[in-house]
Structure formats: C-alpha cells, structure tokens
Amino acid sequence: MNHCxxxxxxxxxxSDKKYYLLQETDPSRPGLVCRECGAFPPLLDNRALLEEVFRTKQxxxxxxxxxxxxDCSSFGKPVLTHRELYHAFGYSGEKQRYRCKECQSTFVDKWSNANPKLEIQQRLLGLVFTGHAVREICRKLAINPKTFYDHLAQIALRCRNKLAAVDxxxxxxxxxxxxxxTIAPLQPNSKxxxxxxxxxxxxxxxxxxQSLNYSADEDKPVTFSATQKHSRLMPDDFVAPSEVPxxxxxVLLDKVNAKYSDxxxxxxxxxxxxKAIDVNYPAVGSLVRPQYTTYAHFMRLVEATAHWExxxxxxxxxxxLRSAVVSVFKDRMLGKSCHPVYVVQNAYWHKPDESAPVDIMLLSWWRDRWAFTKSGEGNKAICHLGRETxxxxxxxxxxxxxxxxxxxxxxxxxxxxxxxxxRRRLRPGGLLPLLDIYRAWNNLCHQDSNGITxxxxxxLARKPYSLADLLS
Ligand SMILES: [Zn+2]
Ligand SMILES: [Zn+2]
Structure with missing residues (x-):
C-alpha cells in the first residue's frame, strides 16, 4: 500500500523504491516523498494491515x-455463502449438521434450530428499539445487566446469520x-x-x-513502545487543542476549503x-489507527465486488477514505472502472436545476477538481477522484x-x-452487538414512507421482516 x-x-x-526518497530527518516518523510529484504518501505497515483485515473478518x-x-482450504468459509463446499449431513438434535467436502470434518449449525428464547428476546429488542435505558429494561424483564448484554450478544449472532445470506x-x-x-463517531458525546x-x-x-477502529480484545500499547510492531494500535498520547475550533x-466553497486546511x-x-484533539481513551480494549481499519474495510469491499463491472x-x-479507496482499487482506478466521488451539500439541497451553471475549481495542494452548482437555496459540490471530466x-x-x-x-x-x-461511554465494546442488530433491522425491517425496506x-426480500422473523 506504500506508493504515490x-x-x-x-x-x-x-511501489518500487527507486521512485521515492525516504525522508529520515525525523526517525520516529519516516516518510516517502514521490520523486515525480512531490507528494508524501504516509507509510503503512502492510503486515499490520493484514492483521486488521483478519481481525475484522473474524x-x-x-x-x-x-x-x-x-489446515483446510475451506476453513472459515461460511456455509451460507459457500454452499458448494459442504454437504448437509443429518441432524444433531434439532440442529443441521454439515460435512466439509474438502477435509470431511463435520460441524453443527448452531443457529438452525428454533430460538428457545424468542419471547423474551423479542420483548427485550422491542424495548431497546423504543429508546428505553438498560436499567429500565432490566427492571421490566426482571433480569440483571449481565443477562441483558448476554441476550443482546445472542440476538446479534442470529441477526448476523440472517443477514449473511442476504448480503x-x-x-x-x-x-x-x-x-x-460515511464515517461518524460511534458515541458522539463520549469523544x-x-x-x-x-x-x-x-x-x-x-x-x-461496517467497521470500528476499536479492538475490544487487545490491550492499548504503552506509549514509549509505539514502534513498528505496535503500529496498528493507537497509544494514549493525544495532544489537547489549545484553542476553540x-x-x-x-458557504459551501469555504466549507470545502476549511476542510482542506484542517x-x-x-x-x-x-x-x-x-493533530490537537480531545480523546477520552476507552477504559478497556485498544483504539486502532483509523487508516488500518479503513484500508481493511475497503479491501474487504474489493473482495466482495471482484466480479462487478x-x-x-x-x-x-x-x-x-480517499487514500484507502484509490489504493485498494488501484487496478480499477487505472482501468477507469472505479468512480470514487466526494460529495458535499448544504441542508437546503433538494435536486439540481438544469439551467444553473456548474463552476469548476481546482482546490488545495492536490488540485482536486471540484464542480459546484446551486438550485434555489441549495448548494452542492462533487469531486470525481479519478479526475473524470x-x-x-x-x-x-x-x-x-x-x-x-x-x-x-x-x-x-x-x-x-x-x-x-x-458506564458505556468508555466501554464501546458493549455496543458491538447492537450495531449488528441495527444493521439487520435497517436492511430487513425498517420501512420507508411507502412501506418498503x-x-x-x-x-433481495419479498416482504419486511418483523422482529420475530429476525430472531426466529
Ligand atoms: Zn507522485
Ligand atoms: Zn474443511
């Protein structure tokens, strides 16, 4: 991933080193300088990136x-998406058993039976979705918080199982x-x-x-050993800002320019x-440097879309996002079969006005080619990152x-x-199951104004799923 x-x-x-100068004036931060255009692509540890791909896949x-x-070539390839690799092989109790065609080992699909906890999990989910606090839900269902989170984890696994086939x-x-x-803070008030x-x-x-730059099962690196080996994980050494942002x-153009300065x-x-930023480091687990999570996220998208034109x-x-996308889709970028497009608009944007002019502007150090237009009070701008005109x-x-x-x-x-x-503010791990459930609900249950999911x-589906459908 280290190239201009x-x-x-x-x-x-x-990636050949002859095209670059290695900048070593600051040994803690080596960097490349492109001999051709003078850009300084930040270095990325490719092995650490593969670790992150593995972590997020897991x-x-x-x-x-x-x-x-x-040791099997089918290891970890789910039955749901790789039917051709397995035979159905009888039942274990109510649960479906499979045999791997490659290595002949057998295993049971834990999620193939009817959900014995359907009723309580349906009530619990209903309460979560209507904005109840964990404490209230526990009181209403007469369970303790640990049981609540255990249920949530089980529901998430069922949802993930349902979604894998639709995905x-x-x-x-x-x-x-x-x-x-899009990228947003998971918990906007927690920083x-x-x-x-x-x-x-x-x-x-x-x-x-969806991906989070957070690993609940790893420990945050000690600041002074934040060398090569730990470069994927983020130590707790942020510099607080000295001035109010x-x-x-x-104005949209000013907004785009302000973002470039930032x-x-x-x-x-x-x-x-x-840069100077306030971060209250999570109490457990480790933050992952966002570039590793982002590159890993899009590398998985490259795999999923390999057959797309x-x-x-x-x-x-x-x-x-831009660097990750143009790097992982490098071949497509060269073949012009990938169209990454920046898009910004104000709150009044509705739809374009065909008669309004389109102003082209080259902005920032990158000379990104932006197109601005307006329609009434609405303003919108796009920038095709492959420089299509x-x-x-x-x-x-x-x-x-x-x-x-x-x-x-x-x-x-x-x-x-x-x-x-x-308690949750510095313990984001507990929200992971909720994210899975929410994605399933959004894709399969949530209806737009016409009643369509x-x-x-x-x-991909004939009708909306109910919460019971998600859980059964
Ligand atoms: Zn260059
Ligand atoms: Zn196997």
Whole structure:
C-alpha cells in the first residue's frame, strides 16, 4: 500500500523504491516523498494491515457455521455463502449438521434450530428499539445487566446469520448499484476516539459493511513502545487543542476549503488523530489507527465486488477514505472502472436545476477538481477522484451520501440512552452487538414512507421482516 496516491502522477500505484526518497530527518516518523510529484504518501505497515483485515473478518463471521479445520482450504468459509463446499449431513438434535467436502470434518449449525428464547428476546429488542435505558429494561424483564448484554450478544449472532445470506445476494445481484460510505463517531458525546465507518447502497440505504477502529480484545500499547510492531494500535498520547475550533463556514466553497486546511494541519493526512484533539481513551480494549481499519474495510469491499463491472462510491470529503479507496482499487482506478466521488451539500439541497451553471475549481495542494452548482437555496459540490471530466452534471444529480448519513444518525437517536449510559461511554465494546442488530433491522425491517425496506427495494426480500422473523 506504500506508493504515490496522486492519480495524475506517473508514479501512482508504483511501489518500487527507486521512485521515492525516504525522508529520515525525523526517525520516529519516516516518510516517502514521490520523486515525480512531490507528494508524501504516509507509510503503512502492510503486515499490520493484514492483521486488521483478519481481525475484522473474524468479528463479522466467526460465529457462522463453517469448516473449523485450520489446515483446510475451506476453513472459515461460511456455509451460507459457500454452499458448494459442504454437504448437509443429518441432524444433531434439532440442529443441521454439515460435512466439509474438502477435509470431511463435520460441524453443527448452531443457529438452525428454533430460538428457545424468542419471547423474551423479542420483548427485550422491542424495548431497546423504543429508546428505553438498560436499567429500565432490566427492571421490566426482571433480569440483571449481565443477562441483558448476554441476550443482546445472542440476538446479534442470529441477526448476523440472517443477514449473511442476504448480503451474499446483494453482492451477487446488485452489481450496478452505486455505493456510499460515511464515517461518524460511534458515541458522539463520549469523544472516545471510536469512529464508525459504514458502506452500503447509496439509493435505498442497504448497509453492507461496517467497521470500528476499536479492538475490544487487545490491550492499548504503552506509549514509549509505539514502534513498528505496535503500529496498528493507537497509544494514549493525544495532544489537547489549545484553542476553540473555528465555526464551520456556511458557504459551501469555504466549507470545502476549511476542510482542506484542517486536513493539512494533521501530521499524517490519513489519520485525523494526528493533530490537537480531545480523546477520552476507552477504559478497556485498544483504539486502532483509523487508516488500518479503513484500508481493511475497503479491501474487504474489493473482495466482495471482484466480479462487478464498475464500482461507484460516494464519499464525504475525507482523505482517509480517499487514500484507502484509490489504493485498494488501484487496478480499477487505472482501468477507469472505479468512480470514487466526494460529495458535499448544504441542508437546503433538494435536486439540481438544469439551467444553473456548474463552476469548476481546482482546490488545495492536490488540485482536486471540484464542480459546484446551486438550485434555489441549495448548494452542492462533487469531486470525481479519478479526475473524470465532462460528466459533472450526472454526478451532481446522482452522488449522495444521505442514506448512509441517515442510517448513522438514526442509530444515535434511537439508542441514545444505551449509547450515552455513563458506564458505556468508555466501554464501546458493549455496543458491538447492537450495531449488528441495527444493521439487520435497517436492511430487513425498517420501512420507508411507502412501506418498503432496503432489501425489498433491491429485490433481495419479498416482504419486511418483523422482529420475530429476525430472531426466529
Ligand atoms: Zn507522485
Ligand atoms: Zn474443511
């Protein structure tokens, strides 16, 4: 992943060291300088990146029925998405048993029986979704908080199991769907450094992948040993800001420029935490440097979309996402079959006005090519990161991250009392199951004003799922 990330540069995507100078003036922060364009792509530890890919994959699919023989080529490949690798092999009690065609080992699908706790879990979920605090729910159901979180973890596993099959259909059938990605703090009032990255279909808001730069099972690195070996994990050595941040400008062009200045105030443009920032480090687990989580997130998207003809991805203006996308989709970028597009708009944007002019501007050090337009009080701007020209009106009309933004803000509203629970603020791990449940609910249960769920709109489900359907 260490190469020039300037699309217009001859060295884009080339990793041979002869194209770069190694900057060693500050030994704690070695850096590359591109001999061609002078860009300074931040260094990334490729091995640490693979660890992060492995960690996030484990988190998402470790509990799905799959071959568990480490020496087998089918290891960890879920039955749900790799039917061809397994035979159904009778039952164990009520649960389906499978045999691996490759190594002949057998295993049981834990989630194939009827849910014996359906009734209480349905009531619990109903209370969580209507904004009740954990304490109230425990009182109403006469359970203790530990039991509450145990139920939540089990529900999450069932939801994940339900979704895995629909996700597989999404990847297979929706190969011309534009995607959007957004990033937001998981707990906006906690300032605990955990960011939540979500990617899904841009039109209806079917969410395919989400990642957190937080690992509940690892310990935070001790500051003084934050060397190569620990470079994936973030130590607790943030510098608090000395001045109050300037308010966000109202005019869209000023807003875009302000974002670029903010980005250039980072020591590492791909890491929003390398500037003065307030972070209350989580009490357990470790924060992961966001570039590792982000690159890993999009590497998994590359795998999922390998057979797609083109991949379109709408993004907020954020070099962390841009660098990851152009790096992992390097070949597609060169073949022009990937369209990453920055999109920003004000609150009044509704739809484009065909007669309004489109102003082209080259902005910041990167000379990013932006197109601005307005429609009444509404303002919108896009920037095609592959430097495509002559198609601005199309992107101004279609590009949008609104569905994904709404997905994240709905989570913050809906689960406010759980998210802001004092004990939970520095223990984000407890929210992981909730995120899985929420994604399943969003994709399969949540209906728009016409009574249609994202899965239905994309032809992946015939009707909305009820909470009981999710849990059964
Ligand atoms: Zn270059
Ligand atoms: Zn096997």
């Amino acid at each position: 990330k300037t699309l217009a540069c001859r060295n884009f995507g080339l 988190q998402d699919s470790a509990n799905l029925a799959a071959c568990s023989n480490h 597989a259909r999404f990847v297979q059938l929706c190969d011309s769907t534009p995607l959007a990605a 605990n450094g955990v960011n939540w990255l979500a990617t899904g279909d841009a039109n209806f808001g079917y969410v395919l992948q 300037a308010p966000t400008p109202q 980005v250039l105030s980072r020591q590492n443009v791909e890491d929003p935490f390398t 083109t991949v379109t991805l709408y993004l907020p203006q954020e070099p962390l 002559d198609n601005e009106r199309h992107w101004l009309e279609c590009a949008s991250t609104e569905q994904l933004e709404r997905y994240q803000s709905r989570f913050h509203q809906c689960f406010k009392s759980v998210i802001d629970e004092p 994202p899965a239905q709109a994309l032809g």
